[in-house]
Amino acid sequence: MALLPLGSLHVDSPSAHRDLARARAAFDRGEMADAAGHLTGALTHAPTLPEIHELLSRLAATPGGGLDLFPPEPHEPVGRSVARAHLLAAAGRPEDGLHLLAGASGNHPGADWAGVPWVSDPGLGVRVDPGLLARTIMRLCTAVGDPAPAGTVESLKPYLTVVRHAVAAHGEQAMLLGAGSALARRLGEVRLAVDWATRGARAQPSKLGEIWLGYAYRSAGRMPEALAALRRAVAYDPDDLSVYADVAATLADLDRLDEALRWTELALERDPDFDCVVHTAHRLRHRADGDVAHLVALADFIRDHPDDAHEHTDLEECCREAAWLGGMPAGAPLRAGRAPVNAEPSADAVRRLLRIATPTWAHPPAAYDRALGLVLVEPWELLALLAHPAVVEARQPTGYEVWACLGLLHHGSEEPWLDSSRRRLLLGLLDGDLDRVTQAALFALITYAWVDPEARSDVAAVVAGRLSETASGPAARAVAELALAAPGLDRPTRELAAATIRVPQVPRQRRAGWIRRSFYRG
Numbered sequence: 411m412a413l414l415p416l417g418s419l420h421v422d423s424p425s426a427h428r429d430l431a432r433a434r435a436a437f438d439r440g441e442m443a444d445a446a447g448h449l450t451g452a453l454t455h456a457p458t459l460p461e462i463h464e465l466l467s468r469l470a471a472t473p474g475g476g477l478d479l480f481p482p483e484p485h486e487p488v489g490r491s492v493a494r495a496h497l498l499a500a501a502g503r504p505e506d507g508l509h510l511l512a513g514a515s516g517n518h519p520g521a522d523w524a525g526v527p528w529v530s531d532p533g534l535g536v537r538v539d540p541g542l543l544a545r546t547i548m549r550l551c552t553a554v555g556d557p558a559p560a561g562t563v564e565s566l567k568p569y570l571t572v573v574r575h576a577v578a579a580h581g582e583q584a585m586l587l588g589a590g591s592a593l594a595r596r597l598g599e600v601r602l603a604v605d606w607a608t609r610g611a612r613a614q615p616s617k618l619g620e621i622w623l624g625y626a627y628r629s630a631g632r633m634p635e636a637l638a639a640l641r642r643a644v645a646y647d648p649d650d651l652s653v654y655a656d657v658a659a660t661l662a663d664l665d666r667l668d669e670a671l672r673w674t675e676l677a678l679e680r681d682p683d684f685d686c687v688v689h690t691a692h693r694l695r696h697r698a699d700g701d702v703a704h705l706v707a708l709a710d711f712i713r714d715h716p717d718d719a720h721e722h723t724d725l726e727e728c729c730r731e732a733a734w735l736g737g738m739p740a741g742a743p744l745r746a747g748r749a750p751v752n753a754e755p756s757a758d759a760v761r762r763l764l765r766i767a768t769p770t771w772a773h774p775p776a777a778y779d780r781a782l783g784l785v786l787v788e789p790w791e792l793l794a795l796l797a798h799p800a801v802v803e804a805r806q807p808t809g810y811e812v813w814a815c816l817g818l819l820h821h822g823s824e825e826p827w828l829d830s831s832r833r834r835l836l837l838g839l840l841d842g843d844l845d846r847v848t849q850a851a852l853f854a855l856i857t858y859a860w861v862d863p864e865a866r867s868d869v870a871a872v873v874a875g876r877l878s879e880t881a882s883g884p885a886a887r888a889v890a891e892l893a894l895a896a897p898g899l900d901r902p903t904r905e906l907a908a909a910t911i912r913v914p915q916v917p918r919q920r921r922a923g924w925i926r927r928s929f930y931r932g
Contacts, residue, residue, distance in 0.1 A: 426456035433465060445469070446479035450489035457492060458525045466493065470500035477501065488514045492523055499528045505538040509546045512569060516553030520561055524568035535575020543576050544585040551592045557629075558596040566597055577606070584614035588622040595629045604630050611639075617646035617653075624656065633664050651677040655690040662694055670694050685715060689724040696728050701904070705729065706897040709775050709860055729773040734853060734895040737770030738809045744888060747811065747847025748797055750838065755791035755798060762787050763795055763817075767810045774860040774895070777816060784817030789835060792817045796839075796847050811846045815839065815854035827858075827865045840876065844885035849892070852876060856896045866898035874903045877910075886910050 433448035446469075452462050469476030480494040492514050495507035507528075514523040528534065550569060558566055573590035580586065587610030595603040607626040611619035620643035627636035637660045643653045654677035661670035674691035677684060692708035695701075708725050726736075733739035762784055771777035784792065792814045815836060822831045839851035852873065859869035873889075873896045880889045890910035893899060899907070 423456040423459070426452045426459055426462065429455065430459070430461055430465065437465065437468065442469075442472075442476075442479055446476075446493070449493055450480075450487050452489070453492050454487060454489035457489075457521055457523050463496065463526070466496050467500065470497055475501045488518060496526070496528075504528050504531070504534050505542070508534065508538065508572065509542075512546045512550045515566060515569070516550050519554045519558065519566060522565040525565065526568075529568045530571050532575045532578075535572055535577075536579040538572070538576060540576060540580045540583040540586040543572065544583070544589040547573060547586075547589040547593050551589070551596060554596060556592075556596050557598065563597050566593075570594060570597060570599065582609055582613035584610040584616070584619055586610075587613065588619055591622050591626050595626055600626070600630045604632075617643045617650065620646065621653065621656070624660070628660065628663075633660060636660050637664065649680075651681055651684045652686045655686040658687075658690050658694060662697065667694065667698055671698065683715070685711075685722065686720060689722040693724040693728055702735070702895060702897065705735070705773070706860060709773065710863065713775070713861070726772045726776075732895075733891040734856070735773060738812065739888075739891050744844060744846045744849055744885070746797065747845035749794050749847075750796070751790050751793040753790060753794045755787075755794045759787045759791040759795060760798065763792075763810055763813060767813045769809055774857045777812075778819065778857050778861050781813060781816035782820055784813065785820040787817060789818055789821045789831070793835070796850075809846075809850065811850035812853055815847075815850040816857060819854055819858050827862060828868060832858075833868075837872070840872070844880060844888060849888060852889070852892050853895075856892060859897045870896060870898035870900070870903075874899060877903060877907060881906065881910065887913070 429448045429452035433445045433452060436442070436444035436448060445465075449462065449465060449469075452459070456462065466476070469479065476497050477494065480490050480497065482494070483490070491510045495510035495514075498504065498507035498510070511524045511529065514521070547569060550566075554562060554566060570590070570593055573586065573593065576586060577583075577590060587606040591603045591605075591607035591610065594600075594606060603626040604623075607619070607623040611623045620639045624636045624639035624643065627633070627639060637657065640653060640657045640660055644650070644657060647653070654673050658670040658673040658677075661667070661673065671691070671694055674687055674694060677687040678691060681687070688711050689708065692704045692711070696704040705725060705728055708728075712722075712725065729735035731737075766780055766783045768780075771780060787795075795814045796811055818832050818835055825831060827833055833855075836851045836855050840848050842848065855869045855872060859866045873893050877886075877889050877893045880886050887910060890907040893903065893907035894911070
């Protein structure tokens with residue numbers, strides 16, 4: 411099987427050309443190991459460059475087919491395994507090379523590892539074992555995410571082509587159809603995903619087949635059919651609690667939230683720590699009543715269960731675009747505050763602050779973790795940075811005050827909270843009317859309450875006091891938005907904050923006398 415006809419693809423990379431030139435020179439000298447090493451580097455930079463595949467073809471024509479130059483090694487460079495895949499294809503064993511390319515795509519999905527003719531050759535789909543291909547595709551799906559990031563879709567489509575050819579050659583192989591459906595769904599081929607999943611579930615009824623079908627229907631927006639398929643999956647295996655979470659999520663999409671919550675409760679009765687259900691339950695509870703306590707409980711669960719089998723995005727999705735939970739609130743900022751320290755921070759301190767400052771974050775614990783980058787900036791420098799000209803002039807809407815205050819949380823972290831210097835410094839910043847500095851300090855206190863349960867009652871009292879002080883003033887809404895992000899607030903305080911936010915903001919009117927004076931002045 412030919413590797414790659416010259417001129418069929420065009421990729422340009424200076425690094426690849428340098429490595430290729432060195433590989434050619436080594437090949438011409440007979441230094442085959444060096445040639446292989448440089449080829450590995452060239453493939454890493456430009457996996458479909460025709461000249462690289464021309465040299466691979468020359469290696470394939472040597473005794474042994476060049477495979478001995480690319481032996482498998484633990485933690486090997488991706489270019490080495492890709493070179494071995496192409497040489498296996500040249501040796502008439504493309505089915506053995508395909509899983510190597512899929513592994514490369516799983517680890518680096520943005521690169522076009524499979525964009526070569528032998529992968530798209532219909533003959534590969536004929537000769538590959540359907541079960542082996544299904545397992546290869548399932549591993550690839552797990553690695554690339556659902557849906558696949560937009561920038562990776564085109565580079566992953568060759569694998570869908572292989573599945574098309576295999577389905578045409580092998581007929582109704584349930585595992586192949588299901589795995590192919592999962593890949594098609596991730597790549598936006600929704601109709602194909604539904605078709606293959608339907609055929610797979612019909613060919614061999616099973617729990618997994620119904621799950622694939624349910625997911626395909628969900629991606630197509632056919633929620634009632636998705637729900638029916640997932641219920642059938644539960645009937646096959648009532649002990650698989652992950653399907654309970656899928657059923658609950660689908661019911662929620664159908665606006666049947668009470669039923670959705672009952673499914674999570676049924677699952678939690680069986681296993682209160684089953685991660686998929688815990689994440690789904692807290693997300694749906696928050697959707698039901700908007701109480702941040704559910705998200706705080708989910709953050710606690712994530713912290714206490716760092717080895718969960720699956721990666722979940724429920725907390726991030728709930729916090730996204732919510733004031734202070736996922737970033738700074740929209741609207742006109744408060745007036746600038748003053749730095750309590752009149753000193754000149756180092757240029758390095760300024761750079762470190764500007765490097766991490768951003769107006770958004772995944773959730774408060776993620777903001778706390780990001781601020782760890784300021785642990786090398788002294789506390790007095792962080793305080794001085796709150797109004798430093800270099801930072802003010804460079805400021806986009808990135809809330810540098812927020813990050814300076816978050817940085818304070820990482821100093822003296824071994825001290826008990828109530829007696830800590832970080833608490834004392836942040837409380838000191840709360841003095842006076844609300845401005846961007848006092849707002850940032852209050853958010854830093856709230857963020858710390860998210861990551862340290864023992865600080866919650868103290869921070870809640872501080873937030874409640876601040877809200878009470880500003881309840882009827884011009885800064886009431888700004889404090890209320892912060893309060894709704896705070897853990898541990900009692901119900902009356904939360905209700906006061908929510909009511910404050912519901913009051914429409916009325917733009918402050920100019921005084922009539924000022925308008926008349928402006929008019930008469932021309």
